[in-house]
Amino acid sequence: MRIVFMGTPEFSVPSLRALIASGHQVVGVFTQPDRPKGRGGKVRMSPVKELALQAGIPVFQPLKIRKDGLEDLASLEPDLCVTAAFGQILNQAILDVPKICTVNVHASLLPRHRGSAPINWAILQDDKVTGVTTMMTDAGIDTGDMLLKREVPITDGETAGSLTETLSEVGADLLIETIQKLEAGTCERTKQNEADMSYDPMLKKDMGKLDFSQTSRALFCRVRAMNPWPCAYVECANGNLKVWSANPVSTAIKTLPGTVLSANAKDGLLVATGNGAIELLEIQAPNAKRMTAKAFLLGRSIETGIILNEATL
């Protein structure tokens, strides 16, 4: 089959790689335009583009595929289009191009967690299980009929980053299986139950902000859900203290949430929460390197008893 792939971040890469390996003809790749990224404003290409170039596949980077991508897409005469975290919304004109259909790989068990950050939201909401769904892309956002689904458990050790890696591989597998079934005509379509759906907004930086009046568990989930981006943080007097990893602790001590219960190299950094405490394991002070809280406390000190948000680091 002639397949056009649309994707952008790291999550999309295994799917594209699997398509290439599957023997299908990947005739073109659409990805987001190169944008200034990182320090110094250097322009960087998306991970998908890197792989596409490496594989010698023509790359298209329309600002808006709906407006200026239609011609290019049509000229590729695809039998099938595949989207995986492309980052742009398709309209009916685009969807009408491929002979068969457009398949989307989505990193949640639809209809739960529609939107662009399903993995983060699954962890944030403390779901015990998530997964990947392949679906018929339609003009809505993740609203099309579902094709195949595969579950993946969420353990306490999982972060958005690690889960993204896992799900991207699962997604690649599921995509190939989906295409095989589509070709064989044995792929059933299931409508999404709108009553069970949830649409989760895009991640914003301030979603990483930790509010210690929440439960230890909720804070723990947020830390994992925001890792590696945007990263959970504590607003302090002179900037944000990023929190890369933490561990909920149950304690009988009742104090004001945010109170520093201990802050030394031996016991680590323990902060009171709404229902107990949380140990901040790996932290990063403003302008500083990421390190364990214990290492941080060897060279710098935080007074116990104060509210962490009022501390100067």
Added chain:
RNA sequence: CGCGGGGUAGAGCAGUUUGGUAGCUCGUCGGGCUCAUAACCCGGAGGUCGAGGGUUCAAGUCCCUCCCCCGCAA
């Protein structure tokens, strides 16, 4: 040329303003104390101060160049 912080012992930091003996906490090694210990006491090892060049009687510290790491903004 987007703005800014930083590189000093295995780890985390101070010292740079005002050039003059390399310092702190932890770890590590040896010894002691102890029923015992990650606790306590005593002692030791461990540094081309990111790299190169320059100024100087003397540079971690001042000047120039380069490399690397990080925060913010995108």
